[in-house]
Amino acid sequence: MKFASEFRDPVAARALLTAIAAKVDAIGATKAKPLHLMEICGGHTHSIFRYGLDKLIHEGIEFIHGPGCPVCVLPMARVDECVEIAERPGVIFTTFGDAMRVPGHRKSLMQAKADGADIRMVYSPLDALELARRNPGREVVFFGLGFETTTPSTALSIQQAAREGLTNFSVFCNHITVPEPIKALLDDPDMVLDGFIGPGHVSMVIGVHPYDFIARDYGKPLVVAGFEPTDLLQSVLMLVTQIAEGRAEVENQYARVVPEHGNPVSIAAIADVYERRPSFEWRGLGEIDASGLRIRPKYQAFDAEEKFGIGYATGRRNVPEIEGCACGSVMMGKLKPTGCPQFGKGCTPEMPLGALMVSSEGACAAYWQYGGARVAAE
Incomplete structure (x- = not known):
């Protein structure tokens, strides 16, 4: 399979593992005192375990799993608000499948569906738009969540709804951004991190320069990486090479997909539809300044928070986590x-x-x- 099989070549993987081991030995990292490399993206975490890279790599490397799962970082209060919207009469609530079973304080969306709410899984916000066209007498709400990867598709859907004059379509906006939580982690005195494996899909939209502050202000290297095993191993080699040479730079291993300055069409759509929230609550990290997006006043008719008087529009938040959940x-x-x-x-x-x-x-x-x-x- 072109553009996949060549990045799963065992010969290339073994060569990269050998090169990594030589660099780690030169640095002097050991199992007792390893280099801590955080993969920000949850997709990278799954690739690391799927291909056994955590077991194959030099014991002087420890992978730290970061907050790169947009469903996971959603606080319980927002799940509760999804359920509250979905249970209102006349509402069709649409969401990606990942969010269906995420527990809220009262129930999950899956449980709300079982209780009679009209909740439908969709593959795109365009599917929600089509439901709004076909059901003019119903309010169709799309659960807009995700990092910069999914933000453009929601923005483009809102623009399309505005052009068509659809009055029964809205978005419960929970889109968030990657750089701000990284800064929050770096500002935490208890965190010991030596470098970052940067997210591939997010960077495809925003490019590599939003991470410049990590190297410039904190002296930590970051390498944007792809998702195949040799992608990840090459990104680790690039990181340990920087560390060995005393450098801290932002590098792009995933250049076949990630342009330096991102996708201009996506960036323009995001800028047109969204503005920064003053702060947004992240599970485990609390409120992080300017880390969330909200719909601009010009598109307020498509903002479910304003339409239903819910969420940050009412100041309700900070529902405690389930006891014992870490x-x-x-x-x-x-x-x-x-x-x-x-x-x-x-x-x-x-x-x-x-x-x-x-x-x-x-x-x-x-x-x-x-x-x-x-x-x-x-």
Whole structure:
């Protein structure tokens, strides 16, 4: 398979592992005192475990799992607000499948659907637009969530709705941005991080320069990486090479997909439709300044928060997490999923306590799928 199989070549992977080991030995990192490299994206976390890179790589490298799962970082209050909108008469609530089983304080969207709410899984906000066209007597709400990767498609859908004059379509906007939580982690005195594996899909939209502050202000290297095993190994080699040479730069391993300055059409759509929120709550990280997006006043007719008087429009937030759930610590890289006392016991994919166990990019789901179930049983 072109553009995939060549990045899964075992010969190339072994060569990269050997080169990484030589650099790590030269740095003097060991299992007792490893280099801590954070992969920000949950897709990278799953690739690392799917291909066993955590076991193949030099023991002087420790992967730290970051807050790069947009479903996982959503606070419970926002899930509760989704349910509240969905349970209103006349509403068709639409969402990506990842969000269906994320627990809220009262119930998940899946449970609300079972209780009679009209909740439908869609593959794109354009599917929600089509539902609005076909159901003029119903309010169709799209659950807009995700990092910069999914933000443009929601923005373009809102622009299309405005052109058509659709009055029964709105977006519950929970789009968030990547650079701000990285800064929050770097400002945490308890975090020990030596470098970052930068997100590939997000960077495809925003380019590489939004990460410049990481190298410039904090002296930490970042390498934007692809998702195949040799992509990740090459990005690790680029990071340890920088560390060995005393450099801190932003580099782009995923240049075949990620342009330096991002996608101008997507960036323009985002700028037209959204503005920064003063702050936004992240699970485990709390309120982070300017880390969330909201719909601009010119598109207020399509803002579900304003239309339904919910969310930050009313100031309701900070619903406490379920007792015993350590999702916040896992997302901050302070705890491995298997270190959570509920992992594989009170929290499983069938009966999850937290979003990290049910999201396709969740760290707990990765651990469970690729060996954590065995660990939990031991």
